[in-house]
Amino acid sequence: SQKIEQNSEALNIQEGKTATLTCNYTNYSPAYLQWYRQDPGRGPVFLLLIRENEKEKRKERLKVTFDTTLKQSLFHITASQPADSATYLCALDEGTNAGKSTFGDGTTLTVKP
Amino acid sequence: GAVVSQHPSRVICKSGTSVKIECRSLDFQATTMFWYRQFPKKSLMLMATSNEGSKATYEQGVEKDKFLINHASLTLSTLTVTSAHPEDSSFYICSARDLTANYGYTFGSGTRLTVV
Numbered sequence: 001s002q003k004i005e006q007n008s009e010a011l012n013i014q015e016g017k018t019a020t021l022t023c024n025y026t027n028y029s030p031a032y033l034q035w036y037r038q039d040p041g042r043g044p045v046f047l048l049l050i051r052e053n054e055k056e057k058r059k060e061r062l063k064v065t066f067d068t069t070l071k072q073s074l075f076h077i078t079a080s081q082p083a084d085s086a087t088y089l090c091a092l093d094e095g096t097n098a099g100k101s102t103f104g105d106g107t108t109l110t111v112k113p
Numbered sequence: 114g115a116v117v118s119q120h121p122s123r124v125i126c127k128s129g130t131s132v133k134i135e136c137r138s139l140d141f142q143a144t145t146m147f148w149y150r151q152f153p154k155k156s157l158m159l160m161a162t163s164n165e166g167s168k169a170t171y172e173q174g175v176e177k178d179k180f181l182i183n184h185a186s187l188t189l190s191t192l193t194v195t196s197a198h199p200e201d202s203s204f205y206i207c208s209a210r211d212l213t214a215n216y217g218y219t220f221g222s223g224t225r226l227t228v229v
Contacts, residue, residue, distance in 0.1 A: 009154075034217040043119070043206045043220035044157070089156060091217070100147065101218060105156040 002027040004104040006090060012110045013080055021075040021107045023090035028102075031095025033066055033073050038087045038106065047088075048075075080111045115141050115211035119221025126197055126228055134192045134224045136207030142187040143209035147218070148180075151204045163190040163207075197228040 007022035023033070032051045036044035050057045050066045050073070057064045063076040077084050087108045091101040116139040126132050136146055144165045149157040161182055162170040169182035179201075181193040190209075194201055204225055208218040 036217070036220075041204075041223065041225065043117075043208075043223045046217040046219065049217045100159060100162065102159070103156040105154075 002102070004028070004090065004092060004102060006088075006104040006107045008107055009105070010108045010110070012112065015081060015111055015113050017080055019077040019080050019084065019109055019111070021088050021090075021109065023073040023075070023104055025071050025092055028071075028092050029094055030068075030092040032093050033064075034091045034093070034101065035062075035064055035073075035075050036089045036091060036103075038089055040087075044089055077109075080109075082111045082113050085110050115209075115214060115219040117207065117209050117219045117221045119207055119224060121224060122222060123225045124227070126226070128198055128228055129196055131193055131195045132197055132226060134194075134205055134207075134226075136190045136192070136209070136221050138188045138209045138211075138219075141209075141211040141213065143190075143211075144187060146184060146190040146207055146209045148182065148190075148192050149206045149208065151206060151223075157206065160192075163192075165190075194226065197226070199228045202226055202228045 003026045005024045013019050034049045035047045038044040048064045050064050061078045065074045087106040089103050089106045091103045093101045118137045120135050146163040148160045151157050160175045163182045163184040165184045171177050184190040206223040208220045210218045
């Protein structure tokens with residue numbers, strides 16, 4: 001069966017360190033993978049999209065890698081700040097006409113000052 | 114960037130009544146919108162795909178008659194929870210994608226529905 005797993009439910013790190021979140025999937029052939037941030041009581045906010053033929057994408061302090069052999073994406077936040085504390089969701093899209101994305105359960109990141 | 118507006122943000126209703134939630138794409142046209150439901154500390158569960166000018170496509174296990182979806186224009190989709198019961202209490206979120214832009218889906222801010 002298809003499954004998306006995000007490494008842990010919660011991740012606590014110290015301010016200034018790099019946070020690394022993992023998204024693993026099975027029985028999917030994603031055309032692209034997305035990362036979102038969600039704050040409590042709010043809808044997700046799009047952060048980055050990486051396509052199957054791309055290895056790495058960067059945006060400011062964010063970096064995403066995509067390894068289709070390992071079936072894994074890593075999401076890094078460098079020089080983390082308390083304001084980065086939120087739940088981060090990965091989502092897969094197989095690029096079909098349906099245009100649907102399937103979401104992982106998310107990892108809640110807490111950055112301590 | 115693309116903006117999706119969702120209203121209301123919170124609603125409390127009595128059992129047996131119906132509630133309508135609106136989702137608007139403000140600066141782009143969306144032939145397709147998606148409706149999700151989210152339980153506490155859980156991920157988004159896709160309920161249905163809303164298609165402009167045609168019937169919505171519902172995911173397995175989602176009652177069509179319970180969750181009525183209408184997508185009458187390129188910028189507006191509505192979800193009506195009919196004859197609401199306490200178990201329908203949840204966080205409902207819509208999303209759409211600006212196909213002219215090279216980024217992911219834009220989500221509304223969500224609607225917290227409480228049925229008492």
